[in-house]
Amino acid sequence: MEVHDYLKTLCPDLHITRGEYDEDTRYPETKTLTIGQFKLGLCHGHQVIPWGDLDSLAMLQRQLDVDILVTGHTHQFTAYKHEGGVVINPGSATGAYSSITYDVNPSFVLMDIDGLRVVVYVYELIDGEVKVDKIDFKKTASTHTAH
Amino acid sequence: MYKDIVLPRVLEQVVNCKDELAQFYLMDCIIQVFPDEYHLQTLDVLLGACPQLQPSVDIKTVLSQLMERLSHYAASSAEVLPEFLQVEAFAKLSNAIGRVIEAQPDMPTLGVVTLYSSLLTFTLHVHPDRLDYADQVLGACVRKLSGKGKIEDSKATKQVVALLSAPLEKYNDIMTALKLSNYPRVLEYLDVPTIRVMATVIIQSIMKNGTRISTSDKVEALFELIKGLIKDSDGTSNDKLDEDDFKEEQNSVARLIQMFYNDDPEEMLKIIETVRKHILAGGPKRLPFTVPPLVFCSLKLVRQLQGQEENPFGDDASTTPKKIFQLLNQIIETLSGIPVPELALQLYLQCAEAANDCELEPVAYEFFTQAYILYEEEISDSRAQITCIHLIIGTLQRMHVFGVENRDTLTHKATGYSAKLLKKPDQCRAVYACSHLFWVEDHDNMKDGERVLLCLKRALRIANAAQQMANAARGSTGSVMLFIEILNKYLYFFEKGNPQITVASIQSLIELIMNEMQSDSTTSDPAAEAFLASTMRYVQFQKQKGGAVGEKYEPIKYEPIKA
Numbered sequence: 001m002e003v004h005d006y007l008k009t010l011c012p013d014l015h016i017t018r019g020e021y022d023e024d025t026r027y028p029e030t031k032t033l034t035i036g037q038f039k040l041g042l043c044h045g046h047q048v049i050p051w052g053d054l055d056s057l058a059m060l061q062r063q064l065d066v067d068i069l070v071t072g073h074t075h076q077f078t079a080y081k082h083e084g085g086v087v088i089n090p091g092s093a094t095g096a097y098s099s100i101t102y103d104v105n106p107s108f109v110l111m112d113i114d115g116l117r118v119v120v121y122v123y124e125l126i127d128g129e130v131k132v133d134k135i136d137f138k139k140t141a142s143t144h145t146a147h
Numbered sequence: 148m149y150k151d152i153v154l155p156r157v158l159e160q161v162v163n164c165k166d167e168l169a170q171f172y173l174m175d176c177i178i179q180v181f182p183d184e185y186h187l188q189t190l191d192v193l194l195g196a197c198p199q200l201q202p203s204v205d206i207k208t209v210l211s212q213l214m215e216r217l218s219h220y221a222a223s224s225a226e227v228l229p230e231f232l233q234v235e236a237f238a239k240l241s242n243a244i245g246r247v248i249e250a251q252p253d254m255p256t257l258g259v260v261t262l263y264s265s266l267l268t269f270t271l272h273v274h275p276d277r278l279d280y281a282d283q284v285l286g287a288c289v290r291k292l293s294g295k296g297k298i299e300d301s302k303a304t305k306q307v308v309a310l311l312s313a314p315l316e317k318y319n320d321i322m323t324a325l326k327l328s329n330y331p332r333v334l335e336y337l338d339v340p341t342i343r344v345m346a347t348v349i350i351q352s353i354m355k356n357g358t359r360i361s362t363s364d365k366v367e368a369l370f371e372l373i374k375g376l377i378k379d380s381d382g383t384s385n386d387k388l389d390e391d392d393f394k395e396e397q398n399s400v401a402r403l404i405q406m407f408y409n410d411d412p413e414e415m416l417k418i419i420e421t422v423r424k425h426i427l428a429g430g431p432k433r434l435p436f437t438v439p440p441l442v443f444c445s446l447k448l449v450r451q452l453q454g455q456e457e458n459p460f461g462d463d464a465s466t467t468p469k470k471i472f473q474l475l476n477q478i479i480e481t482l483s484g485i486p487v488p489e490l491a492l493q494l495y496l497q498c499a500e501a502a503n504d505c506e507l508e509p510v511a512y513e514f515f516t517q518a519y520i521l522y523e524e525e526i527s528d529s530r531a532q533i534t535c536i537h538l539i540i541g542t543l544q545r546m547h548v549f550g551v552e553n554r555d556t557l558t559h560k561a562t563g564y565s566a567k568l569l570k571k572p573d574q575c576r577a578v579y580a581c582s583h584l585f586w587v588e589d590h591d592n593m594k595d596g597e598r599v600l601l602c603l604k605r606a607l608r609i610a611n612a613a614q615q616m617a618n619a620a621r622g623s624t625g626s627v628m629l630f631i632e633i634l635n636k637y638l639y640f641f642e643k644g645n646p647q648i649t650v651a652s653i654q655s656l657i658e659l660i661m662n663e664m665q666s667d668s669t670t671s672d673p674a675a676e677a678f679l680a681s682t683m684r685y686v687q688f689q690k691q692k693g694g695a696v697g698e699k700y701e702p703i704k705y706e707p708i709k710a
Contacts (some may be wrong), residue, residue, distance in 0.1 A: 002395065020493060020534055021439075046534075049580045051541050055642065056583075059635045062681035065674070083688040084681060097443045099500035100545070102450065 019044045019072070032064050036113045037139060041066035045073035045089070051100055054080045057087045067139055068111075068118065076101040077109070077122055079135050086137050088120060095125065116140075150189050158196040167201040174200070174209045183220035184227075186213065187234050194243040198250055206247050207258045211265040214240060218265075221272040231273045237280055240266060241287070248291060256298055260306040263288040267310055271317040278326055281314060285329035289336075297338050304341050307333065311345060315352045322358065325368050334372065339380050343396065346373035350399045353406065361409045363417035370425045376400050378428040397436035404440040412466040415448050419471075423478055431485040438482055442494050445471050445478070446501050453505055468505045472498060476513070488525035492518045492535055496542045503548045511546065512553050519560055529569045536564055536577050544583050547593075558584045562602070571613035575629050579606035579636050586640065596647040599640055606633050607656075618668065626672035627663045631679050634660065638686070641699075650702045657705055683707070 008014055018027035031042040041064035048056050052074040061069040067085040075098035077091035088109060092098070095106035107124040120135045154177075161173045177193070178186070186193060193213070197206055217236065221228060231237070244262050248254060267284045274280050288310070298304050311333060314324045324330055334342060349372060353360070360366055370377055376396055388396075404422055409415045419441065426437040449468045475498050482491040499514035522535055539561050549557065561584065565577030582602035587593040610629040617625035634656050641648040660679065663669050689700040 002398065020538060021490075025530060046541060047537050049537065049541050049583050050544050055639055058685075059632075059639065062635065062685060063632065063678045065677040065681055084685060097447055099446075099497050099542075 015042055017042045017044050020046045030060075030064060032066055037116055038068055038113055038118060039066040041069045043069070043071050045071040052076070052078075052089075054078075054082075054087060058082055058084060061085055061087060068137075074098060074100045075104045077105075077107045077124065079120055079122070081137060086118070086120075090122070091124070150185070150192070154185075154189050154192055158192065162196060162199045165201060167203045170200050171204050171209065174204075175212065178209065178213050178216060183216055184230070186217065187220075187230055187236060190234055190236060190239045194239055197243060198246055202251065206251075207254070207262050210240075210244060210247065211261055214265040214269045218269045218272045221269070228273060237270060237274060237277075240269065241283070245287065255300070255303070256292065256295065257300055257303040257306060259291050260288065260303055260310060263291075264306050264310040264313070267313055271313055275317065278323070282327045282329050285310075285327055285333055289329050289332045292333075292336050295336075298336050299338070304337060307337055308341065308345060308348075312348060315349065319352070319356045320358055321349055321353050321369065322360070322365060325365070325372070331372055339375060342375040342380075346376045347396060347399060349373055350376075350403050354399075354402060358406070360407050361418075362414060363421040366407055366418050366421045370421075373400075374425075377425055377433070379430065393432075394436075397433055400433075401436050401440045404437065404444065407444065412448060412452055415444075416466045416471065416474075419445055419448070419474065423474070427481060434481055434485060435487045435490060438478060439490070439494065441478060442475060442497070445475050446497060449501050449505065468502075469507065469510065472502055472507065472510050472514075476517075479517075486525060488521045489531050489535060492521045492526065493538060495521070496538055500542055500545060503546045506548055508548045508550065508553065511548055512557075515543070515557055519557075522564060529573075532564075532568055533573055533577070536561070536568065537580070539564070540577070540580050540584065544587065547587070566605070566609070571609055571616065572629060575606050575609040575613065576632065578609060579603055579633055582606075582636060582640070586643065586645065588643075594645075596640075596645040599645055600647040603633060603636055603640075606636075614663075623668050623670050624663070624666070626670055626675050627660050628672060628675045628678065630656065630660050630663065631675055631682060635682055638682070642689075653703055657703070661706075680707070 004014075004016070015031055015033060016027050017031050018025070018029055029043065029047060033040055033042075041061060043060060043064075045051065045057070048060055048071070050056060057069060057071060057080075060071075061084060069085065069087045071087060071089050072092075074089060075092035075096060076089060078087070078089045080087040088111070090109035091107035092104050093106055093108045095104045098104055105124050105126050107122060109123070110121045112119040112121070116139045118137045118139075120137070122133050122135070124131050124133070157173075157177065161170055161177075164170065164173075174196075197210070200206060217231075221231060244266055248259060248262070251258075263284055267281060270277070270280045270284055292298070298307060311330070314327060314330070315321065318324055334345060337345065349369075352358075360369060374380075377400065407418050407422065409418060422437075422441055422444075426434065426441065429437055448466075449471050452466065452468050452471075479491055479494045479498070482494075495514045495518040499511045499518070502508075502511035502514060518539065522532075522539065526532055526535055543557055543561055546554070558581070562578065562581045565581055566574055568574045568577055579602060582599045585593070585595040585598040585602065607630075610633060613629060614624040617623065634653070637648055637653050637656060641650075641653060664676070664679070683705045686700055686703055686705065690697050690703075
């Protein structure tokens with residue numbers, strides 16, 4: 001609850017999907033939303049097997065029919081671009097222990113969505129220093145039909 | 148001149164007037180009007196006059212104000228500190244206070260504590276490195292409070308909290324405060340709710356300052372201090388405490404546990420054992436909060452030791468991952484019967500994975516056994532079952548340490564659980580997730596194409612059954628979503644090179660889906676249509692890649708449905 005409240009002070013427009021340790025069962029397993037020209041999907045990822053497998057995550061992305069899938073669970077930052085879109089894992093903001101990833105560096109991601117372009121800024125805390133990296137993605141004008 | 152002539156004469160007048168109001172007012176004037184350096188030099192004289200005043204004069208306020216002024220003076224510049232030492236200010240003040248308190252045996256607790264509080268602040272400012280002075284002050288306070296039982300006056304309570312918070316703020320390090328032997332003794336006099344407030348203040352101080360708590364002795368001392376949070380005090384229950392407040396309290400204890408750390412594995416293990424001992428006393432309401440951080444601390448230690456070579460000359464007493472796993476088993480066991488079976492199951496699986504990384508097959512198997520037992524015996528809520536199945540399958544998929552027999556047993560059970568979930572769609576999804584158990588990258592001997600296909604076919608049968616059920620119950624078949632999901636899994640393994648997944652099988656699955664979608668009796672589902680469209684786009688992308696991949700996908704044909 002405290003973390004939830006803290007996050008709300010950062011931004012009142014908060015979207016949450018359930019992680020395996022979350023006791024609050026009201027959080028949904030997946031969520032989709034539209035921001036600008038992009039459809040985004042959210043899923044913690046412990047439900048997608050094998051964990052962290054990009055092809056399986058791409059399947060979920062297709063199922064949710066989203067351009068950008070935001071996922072977690074592995075505590076490892078990844079940004080994976082494929083023809084169908086982008087899969088982003090911001091890693092762990094606290095650097096928490098993970099059975100999947102050794103030496104977790106605390107990290108988080110900010111996405112700047114502007115028209116057909118999204119810029120991903122990843123902030124990582126490595127050996128006491130904050131390092132920032134930036135990745136660009138452009139969405140090609142949509143080829144699939146509207147529903 | 149002041150010292151030899153003015154002050155003595157003024158004080159003589161003050162004492163002789165024998166009027167309590169005038170005395171109080173005049174003492175106050177003297178203290179406020181004359182500069183602090185003067186006071187320092189005339190402490191003897193000034194303090195000497197105090198016992199001579201009328202007994203009804205509020206001498207404690209006079210003394211407190213004097214000490215406050217001197218504290219500010221000390222804080223104003225480091226250069227004046229030697230003067231304090233030279234005139235032995237601390238000794239004189241502390242004696243004076245002692246005499247005043249003795250002279251007024253009926254002084255209420257509030258008065259006593261206020262005096263000592265001011266003296267402590269003075270001491271902290273003037274003699275920051277003399278922990279013994281600070282301890283003396285606390286000791287004197289304890290002696291005065293003894294025999295009176297717990298403090299009930301709320302103002303006095305506030306003063307005690309101020310008294311105890313002062314060293315925390317000054318030293319910014321709980322460990323220094325803990326060196327004051329009388330500190331915990333003062334704490335004892337507070338009532339139970341206030342002790343808990345103090346405990347939270349202490350934890351916040353630690354978190355704010357990032358204090359490293361690095362030995363089991365320090366942990367022991369700290370837990371003694373905050374024991375109001377760790378367990379129920381004798382006789383009282385927690386019913387009066389608001390549930391949210393209780394959670395916040397326990398969460399701060401959990402965060403505290405994460406702060407205990409020492410590079411040396413032996414010491415770290417001692418710390419873990421000390422924490423375990425204390426949290427056990429917390430009872431079923433607290434363990435779900437305190438056990439997880441302890442488990443993760445232990446797992447971090449295991450990982451640290453993993454990197455190190457097994458020491459062949461090390462004696463049996465040294466810290467090894469195996470030992471820690473034994474401890475972990477005991478720690479997680481304490482959760483049994485609370486009941487929090489999903490939490491325990493998750494923790495067992497975390498340990499299994501860590502054991503896997505340490506190549507300890509029997510240990511990993513034991514953790515899996517515990518997890519499975521919990522699943523079978525205690526997890527009956529459907530939603531919880533689904534989450535737990537995913538965790539079981541996800542963890543098992545990552546295990547490489549198991550021999551064929553053990554792996555088969557665990558896999559067989561996992562697929563069994565999957566097929567027995569309540570709702571057919573959930574069954575279907577769990578079963579096709581199990582297909583990954585038979586196909587592990589990086590381990591050629593764990594790529595069993597046939598069993599993968601068997602799993603997927605089983606999932607298909609369940610999807611079919613789901614359709615028939617929907618037809619029977621509602622008159623129209625349900626969505627084709629499940630079939631499209633399974634199709635995607637076919638494509639996944641096709642991509643990975645499973646020879647059992649043929650183009651023909653993919654093609655016929657596509658046709659089945661198309662037929663179902665065009666059939667009148669099928670409920671239309673835009674989400675399923677979108678999924679199929681994006682799946683076919685994926686196939687198209689693969690074809691366009693050319694080369695070996697393109698060739699592979701080329702034979703797959705798909706005619707989009709005309710709108």
